[in-house]
Amino acid sequence: MRLAATEQRTCAPPLPAEETPDLRPVEGPQADEELASFARALGHPARVQIMRLLVRREGCVCGDIVDELPLAQSTVSQHLKVLKDAGLIRGEIDGPRTCYCVEPRALRRFKALTGSL
Amino acid sequence: MRLAATEQRTCAPPLPAEETPDLRPVEGPQADEELASFARALGHPARVQIMRLLVRREGCVCGDIVDELPLAQSTVSQHLKVLKDAGLIRGEIDGPRTCYCVEPRALRRFKALTGSL
DNA sequence: GCCACATATCGTCGAATGACGATGGGGACT
DNA sequence: AGTCCCCATCGTCATTCGACGATATGTGGC
Numbered sequence: 001m002r003l004a005a006t007e008q009r010t011c012a013p014p015l016p017a018e019e020t021p022d023l024r025p026v027e028g029p030q031a032d033e034e035l036a037s038f039a040r041a042l043g044h045p046a047r048v049q050i051m052r053l054l055v056r057r058e059g060c061v062c063g064d065i066v067d068e069l070p071l072a073q074s075t076v077s078q079h080l081k082v083l084k085d086a087g088l089i090r091g092e093i094d095g096p097r098t099c100y101c102v103e104p105r106a107l108r109r110f111k112a113l114t115g116s117l
Numbered sequence: 118m119r120l121a122a123t124e125q126r127t128c129a130p131p132l133p134a135e136e137t138p139d140l141r142p143v144e145g146p147q148a149d150e151e152l153a154s155f156a157r158a159l160g161h162p163a164r165v166q167i168m169r170l171l172v173r174r175e176g177c178v179c180g181d182i183v184d185e186l187p188l189a190q191s192t193v194s195q196h197l198k199v200l201k202d203a204g205l206i207r208g209e210i211d212g213p214r215t216c217y218c219v220e221p222r223a224l225r226r227f228k229a230l231t232g233s234l
Numbered sequence: 235g236c237c238a239c240a241t242a243t244c245g246t247c248g249a250a251t252g253a254c255g256a257t258g259g260g261g262a263c264t
Numbered sequence: 265a266g267t268c269c270c271c272a273t274c275g276t277c278a279t280t281c282g283a284c285g286a287t288a289t290g291t292g293g294c
Contacts, residue, residue, distance in 0.1 A: 027169065029162075032162045032165040032166050032169070033162050035159065035165050036159065036160055036161050036162040036164070036165045038156075039156040039157070039158075039159035039160040039165075040156070040157070040160030040161070041156075041160075042152065042153065042156035043153055043154075043156040043157030043158075043159075043160040044153055044157070044281090044282085045146075045149045045150050045153040046282095047153070048149040048152050048153045048156075049149050051234055052144070052149070052234070055234055062240080062241090063240060063241075066240095066241095071282095071283080071284095072283070072284055072285080073240085073241075073242095074241090074242080074243080074244095074283080074284065074285075074286090075282070075283055075284070077241060077242060077243080078242095078243095078281095078282075078283085079282090080241095080242095081242085081243095082281095093241090093290085093291090095240095095291065095292075096239065096240055096241090096290075096291040096292060097239090097240050097241075097291090098240080098241060098242085107234060110231065111231055111232065111234075114227065114228055114231045115228065117168055117169070117172055117224060117227075117228075161251090161252085163252095179270080179271085180269095180270060180271070183270095183271095188252095188253080188254095189253070189254055189255080190270085190271075190272095191253085191254065191255075191256090191271090191272080191273080191274095192252070192253055192254070194271065194272060194273080195251095195252075195253085195272095195273095196252090197272095198272085198273095199251095210260090210261095210271090212261065212262075212270095213260070213261045213262060213268095213269065213270055213271085214261090214269090214270055214271070215270080215271060215272085
């Protein structure tokens, strides 16, 4: 059965101790590619909205995302795939459903890259 | 004749006193659209590179950008247009050439929006 | 095994993107 | 005027994107 929306499930222990600072440079061709890749993933309002959803409930939601967006389930699934391919979120199959949550490292990396502008 | 690459021309006085803080909210549907729009504009490595160029020499370069990128002049012009339409840069015709520079307000706004994630 | 449910993937379509060469227009210099 | 030079715009083409419905896959409960 479906969890109530207020309940949260964490994809995996966030491991707050694992705050290893990112050593990769924030400039150079590599970094440009990286920033462009993140930016492209966020270059659609629906995907921004999804990110916001996942950040707000820091646990991970699954199909609730579909209920929140005015889009077909297949479309939402595609957007989730884009975000996942960009490394911004992670998805774990949890029983019959899939649980998504943000990838904090990637999000930090993205902010670091934008900050370098 | 062309200015040496080291010379700089500012598009317009940056007016550092004009640091009016942005009052618009960093969340909500409006903000999502805005963030997505900025992100889409930066969603291409060439455009990231252009932004970097314009930030580095805080004065504005014009056709020098074309020399820096491995792209045709028309393609660069298109990328510049995308950035300009997104509001991230400004272009002023300066005699026979055009002078681009970053729009600091927009850049700050973009960082604020990404920071809200 | 079977059924119901939650997701992912496929196929398709129209629209947008990214690249280029070619064209055009506006200054500057002779 | 005529001629460069710089840049924007146009036309074209291949590719990608975004959306959807339809279909597959996979799990848990009966």
